[in-house]
Amino acid sequence: SGMWVWRERTEEHLGFRCESKDANPDRAKELGMMVFPQLSTGATVQYPVHKTMIRPAFRRDFGGGGSRYYASAPPSERWEFVLEGLVQSEVETLRTFHEGVAGRLHTFVFLDPTENLLLHSEDLSEAVWQRDPLLGVIAGLGDPSGGTAAFSIENNGSSNARVFQALSVPGRYQYCLSIFLRGGSAGGVRLSARSGTESVERDARAGSNWTREWMSATFQDGADVQFGLELAPGASCEVFGAQVDCQPNPSPYRRSTVKGGVVQRARFVDDDLAVVASGRDEYSIRVGIVRAG
Numbered sequence: 001s002g003m004w005v006w007r008e009r010t011e012e013h014l015g016f017r018c019e020s021k022d023a024n025p026d027r028a029k030e031l032g033m034m035v036f037p038q039l040s041t042g043a044t045v046q047y048p049v050h051k052t053m054i055r056p057a058f059r060r061d062f063g064g065g066g067s068r069y070y071a072s073a074p075p076s077e078r079w080e081f082v083l084e085g086l087v088q089s090e091v092e093t094l095r096t097f098h099e100g101v102a103g104r105l106h107t108f109v110f111l112d113p114t115e116n117l118l119l120h121s122e123d124l125s126e127a128v129w130q131r132d133p134l135l136g137v138i139a140g141l142g143d144p145s146g147g148t149a150a151f152s153i154e155n156n157g158s159s160n161a162r163v164f165q166a167l168s169v170p171g172r173y174q175y176c177l178s179i180f181l182r183g184g185s186a187g188g189v190r191l192s193a194r195s196g197t198e199s200v201e202r203d204a205r206a207g208s209n210w211t212r213e214w215m216s217a218t219f220q221d222g223a224d225v226q227f228g229l230e231l232a233p234g235a236s237c238e239v240f241g242a243q244v245d246c247q248p249n250p251s252p253y254r255r256s257t258v259k260g261g262v263v264q265r266a267r268f269v270d271d272d273l274a275v276v277a278s279g280r281d282e283y284s285i286r287v288g289i290v291r292a293g
Contacts, residue, residue: 032106033100033223035170036266036289037093039083042174042248045113046289050080054290059065077291078269079112084284091283103271105221107264107292111169111246116254117260118165118227118244123257132161135231143240144180144210153229154236156186162192164228167244167262171195171222178214178250179229180240181206188235191215195222201230206237214250265292 038044054076061067083094101108111117120126124137131137134157143150152214155161177191181204188219189204191213219225227244231237241253246261269288276284 003185018102023159033168033170034097035173036108036110037090037097038089038173038246040087043113044111044246045079046082046083049114051114051270052078054078054081072250076144077263078258079110079114079289080269080287082284086285087177087281088237088283091285094285095273095275098268098273101268103273104268107267109169110263110266110289111173112261112263113246113251114254117167117246118242119256119258119260121242121254122240124151124153124163124239128165129163129228131163132157134226135161135163137163141238142153144182146239147293148282150180150182150238150240152184152236152238153231155188155231155233159231160230160232162230164192164194164226164242165242166224166226168224168264169246169262171198171219171225173246174216174218174248175225176214176216176245176247176250177227177243178211178212178245178253179204179242180253182210182238182240183208183266184237185235188232189237190230192226192228192230193217195219195224199223204229204237210240212241212250212253216248218273226244263291267292 141150202215
C-alpha cells in the first residue's frame with residue numbers, strides 16, 4: 001500500500017460490533033485454524049505497526065516508604081496498525097473474520113510481520129529442522145554478520161535431499177522464503193516450498209560471496225507449508241539465516257530462536273470493528289491484536 005493523505009476529505013464511519021456475551025461457547029471447537037486475513041496486496045498489515053510488550057505486575061509496599069513490583073502474569077504482546085486504501089471486498093473479508101471469532105471472544109492465528117515465521121533460523125541442528133539422512137551438516141562456519149552461525153550442508157546420497165521446517169500456516173497465503181548462501185558446488189541447490197502435493201522451487205546461486213536468495217510461494221490450499229532447501233546428489237553449499245515472511249517479498253533478516261512469528265493464540269482487542277469510508281470504494285480500519293495468555 002502507498003502513502004495516503006487524508007486532509008480535506010469527507011469521512012463516513014461504519015460500525016460493526018460483535019456481542020461476545022451472546023456468542024456460543026462451543027463455537028471455539030468449530031473454528032479450526034482461523035488465521036488473520038491477508039490483503040489483496042499479499043500483506044497482512046500496513047506499516048507503521050506499533051508493537052508493545054505488556055508485563056503485568058503488582059506493587060507491594062513496605063514499611064519506610066519502600067516498594068517492589070512483582071510479575072502478576074506472563075508477559076504478552078500487543079500490535080496496533082491501520083489498514084488503509086481497502087476496497088469493499090477486503091472490508092467484508094475482515095468483517096466476516098471479526099464476526100467469525102466473535103470479536104474478543106475466540107482466539108486465532110496471527111502471522112506477526114515483525115518476526116521471522118521460522119524457529120531457530122541459525123541452527124539447523126534443532127529438531128524443528130527436518131533433513132534427509134544422507135544430508136551432511138557441519139556447524140560453526142563464518143557467517144555474513146561476522147559470527148560463526150553458518151552451516152555447511154552436502155548431499156551424500158544418490159537422490160535429491162532436503163532440509164526443511166514445517167509451519168502450521170495456510171497454504172493459500174503468499175509467503176517469501178529467503179536464505180543466505182555461499183560457496184560449494186556449482187548448481188544443484190534449490191529453494192523449496194511444499195504444501196500437500198504442490199511444490200514451488202527456484203534454482204539458487206551459491207557463489208564465492210554471501211548472497212541472499214529468495215522466492216515467493218503460494219498454494220491452492222493446505223494447512224501447513226514446508227520451507228527449506230533441496231540439494232541434488234553431490235551438491236553442497238554454506239547456509240545462514242533462513243527466513244519466511246507472510247508477504248510476496250523479503251523483509252530485513254530477523255534472527256529467531258525458540259520464538260517465531262506464528263502466534264497461535266491471538267485475540268482482537270475490541271469487539272468493535274470501526275470502518276472509515278473516505279471515498280468511493282476506499283476504506284480504512286484500525287486494528288488492535290493481543291497475544292492471548
